[in-house]
Amino acid sequence: MPASPSPDSSRLSLSIGTFDALLTDGRSRRIEGWRRGALEFLWFGIKQARACLFAGLFFAAVLLVPRAGLLGMPRYDVVLAAALAIQLWMLRAGLETRDELLAICLFHALGFALEAFKTSSGIRSWSYPDFAYTKVAGVPLFSGFMYAAVGSYITQAWRVLDLRVRHHPPYWMAALVALLIYLNFFTHHRFGDARWYLAAVALGLYARTTVCYRPLDRERRMPLLLGFVLIGFFVWLAENLSTFWGLWRYPNQLGAWSAVHVSKWSSWSLLVIMTFTIVANLKHVKARIHVPES
Numbered sequence: 001m002p003a004s005p006s007p008d009s010s011r012l013s014l015s016i017g018t019f020d021a022l023l024t025d026g027r028s029r030r031i032e033g034w035r036r037g038a039l040e041f042l043w044f045g046i047k048q049a050r051a052c053l054f055a056g057l058f059f060a061a062v063l064l065v066p067r068a069g070l071l072g073m074p075r076y077d078v079v080l081a082a083a084l085a086i087q088l089w090m091l092r093a094g095l096e097t098r099d100e101l102l103a104i105c106l107f108h109a110l111g112f113a114l115e116a117f118k119t120s121s122g123i124r125s126w127s128y129p130d131f132a133y134t135k136v137a138g139v140p141l142f143s144g145f146m147y148a149a150v151g152s153y154i155t156q157a158w159r160v161l162d163l164r165v166r167h168h169p170p171y172w173m174a175a176l177v178a179l180l181i182y183l184n185f186f187t188h189h190r191f192g193d194a195r196w197y198l199a200a201v202a203l204g205l206y207a208r209t210t211v212c213y214r215p216l217d218r219e220r221r222m223p224l225l226l227g228f229v230l231i232g233f234f235v236w237l238a239e240n241l242s243t244f245w246g247l248w249r250y251p252n253q254l255g256a257w258s259a260v261h262v263s264k265w266s267s268w269s270l271l272v273i274m275t276f277t278i279v280a281n282l283k284h285v286k287a288r289i290h291v292p293e294s
Contacts, residue, residue: 017093023047024162040216044216047157051156052153054149054153055150057082062247065082076135079142080134099282103279104151105148107147107150111146111147114186115139117185124251126248126251128143151275151279154279158279161214164290166221167291168289168291169206173205175277177198177201177277181271195266195270202273206228209223209224228269228272229269232265232270232271233269235268235271236264244257
């Protein structure tokens with residue numbers, strides 16, 4: 001017989017549920033001028049923080065777990081246990097649906113496959129220097145959750161910001177571009193980097209696409225491409241923080257830490273496009289996407 005949630009866990013879930021209800025309350029507010037702008041900006045920031053629930057808790061674990069580990073467990077293993085615990089809690093608390101969990105598992109698998117390739121002996125784009133029991137092919141299993149964190153953010157933002165997408169390209173085109181973006185991370189070591197060609201294709205494909213969101217009670221819009229670039233920037237910042245903490249290292253960081261090259265920003269932005277494409281195919285998300293008829 002499955003164990004029932006603890007009272008503390010239930011109260012926390014209820015509190016977050018109440019907070020979510022407050023965040024998604026779209027009733028009209030009689031506020032105008034600079035006060036409206038300031039309040040919408042504040043509310044938008046709060047909703048963004050809420051959407052980063054898994055990513056924030058995951059990276060808190062990354063930063064708080066000592067390099068020597070905890071209670072005899074290596075650091076990478078502790079971070080993996082923390083990530084699994086957070087995911088289980090979010091699912092049981094109703095903060096994440098089973099479909100969203102399956103999508104996050106897919107992000108984890110795709111991310112881990114990429115990590116295994118990039119850290120292999122013939123490539124060595126970066127490395128994980130610390131010991132862990134949960135390393136497979138030299139890659140700690142927690143690494144896939146770094147990619148899953150981006151997917152979790154997008155699925156959560158869809159809910160709390162009441163997102164809709166207008167003029168989305170045909171799904172088969174978006175899927176093809178997403179596939180080519182992912183494959184380029186593998187093939188560019190042998191056939192040359194097609195990153196900027198793919199970026200140009202994505203620019204044309206999503207040029208008319210806008211994302212509608214509600215920071216407070218009124219709908220606002222922005223180009224979806226701008227959203228991809230902004231998310232990619234914040235992931236790049238998180239990568240700088242993680243490498244500074246020694247979670248993994250690029251070859252130029254082995255002697256002393258240095259900032260991750262800014263070119264990685266473009267790589268993350270393209271990876272966000274791929275992640276968005278997967279999220280866009282979730283049933284409840286797809287219902288809020290408008291694809292113009294040809």
